[in-house]
Amino acid sequence: MRIEAHRFPTSGPSDVSGLSDLLESGGLRAQDILAVIGKTEGNGGVNDFTRELAVRALGDLLAPRLDCAPAEIEDRVVLSFSGGTEGVTCPHLLVLARTGEPLTAPHPDKRLAVATGYTRPFKPWEVGYRPMIEETARVVRELMHELHLDDPADVHLVQIKGAIPNFDETQRESADAEGRPLRCDMSWSRAASALGVALALDEAPADRIGDRAVCRDWSLYSSRASVSSKPGLGRSEITLFANSTWWDGDLVIEHGVMRDIVDIDAIRGVLARLGLEAPGQLAPEQTERLVGIFAKSDADPRNAIRGRRHTMWTDADISDMRYSRCVVSALLAGLTGETAVYVSTRAEHHGPLGGGPVAIIARAS
Numbered sequence: 001m002r003i004e005a006h007r008f009p010t011s012g013p014s015d016v017s018g019l020s021d022l023l024e025s026g027g028l029r030a031q032d033i034l035a036v037i038g039k040t041e042g043n044g045g046v047n048d049f050t051r052e053l054a055v056r057a058l059g060d061l062l063a064p065r066l067d068c069a070p071a072e073i074e075d076r077v078v079l080s081f082s083g084g085t086e087g088v089t090c091p092h093l094l095v096l097a098r099t100g101e102p103l104t105a106p107h108p109d110k111r112l113a114v115a116t117g118y119t120r121p122f123k124p125w126e127v128g129y130r131p132m133i134e135e136t137a138r139v140v141r142e143l144m145h146e147l148h149l150d151d152p153a154d155v156h157l158v159q160i161k162g163a164i165p166n167f168d169e170t171q172r173e174s175a176d177a178e179g180r181p182l183r184c185d186m187s188w189s190r191a192a193s194a195l196g197v198a199l200a201l202d203e204a205p206a207d208r209i210g211d212r213a214v215c216r217d218w219s220l221y222s223s224r225a226s227v228s229s230k231p232g233l234g235r236s237e238i239t240l241f242a243n244s245t246w247w248d249g250d251l252v253i254e255h256g257v258m259r260d261i262v263d264i265d266a267i268r269g270v271l272a273r274l275g276l277e278a279p280g281q282l283a284p285e286q287t288e289r290l291v292g293i294f295a296k297s298d299a300d301p302r303n304a305i306r307g308r309r310h311t312m313w314t315d316a317d318i319s320d321m322r323y324s325r326c327v328v329s330a331l332l333a334g335l336t337g338e339t340a341v342y343v344s345t346r347a348e349h350h351g352p353l354g355g356g357p358v359a360i361i362a363r364a365s
Contacts, residue, residue, distance in 0.1 A: 128183025136196025
């Protein structure tokens, strides 16, 4: 069993021509696709419809090949899109497929392994609370078991589309009356999901990860979560990336944690663990080995970076999300020579406050 990864630059949110050509040529079977992860040129906010355009286009492309309705595609393939391609970022799709037969014995070298899964549907009053944390952790552990992982250290990225089920004002008022305010929004979904990853991977003490810690105790975080949340999504969709001796192929993944959004040493560390070192930018032949580059970014809410004041939160003209995505994307592109990078904001409990995880998939040397 092996993971294949195919990256396609796009001319717009609904451009699936690269994947369509590969499917038509027989270079890939739709039945083997596990997930499609991409960047679209929207604003990254609640009203970013470029993500829906991408999902609809993929549904129309894949549904006939999977013998299902377009609306059912997301039950078969995880489609995860992040809006916002500020600066040098190239809009793109990364298609992940599983091919071949299971190995009968482990290999000496670990290779990229990917598994996808879904939480149960959440009630609106569970989002941002312990039930969401525990259910996310349960699915992450199941996916680790599926990939034959005994050591949480082998997990390098957990990509999640976090649930935000629909609710009405009556439900909000009822929750407030019971002393459990409704947290059913993007920030709380991201935060609880990230803490669920931290719980599953033993990144924080289990007895400290509770309702009161969410969006309050910033000392608790995951170094491997990357969560975007979607209004109207009833359950969370999870894609887990790891290295495993039970998988074949030529791909590997490594991760690190940026302590702030100008932390180039953290990025260099990830590249070094992949055997990609250079005094400046990677050489073209090194860049060619890169398959996927992921990071979470945040404008530090303390309004300073390394003791210097920043204005990302107080600039009324440009969103803080656009600022932080632009900065981190530029760092990644400048160091790697690759502009098809996936940078997502915001980063509640994703790495230390003001920082965030970074993960890179590359072809083994």
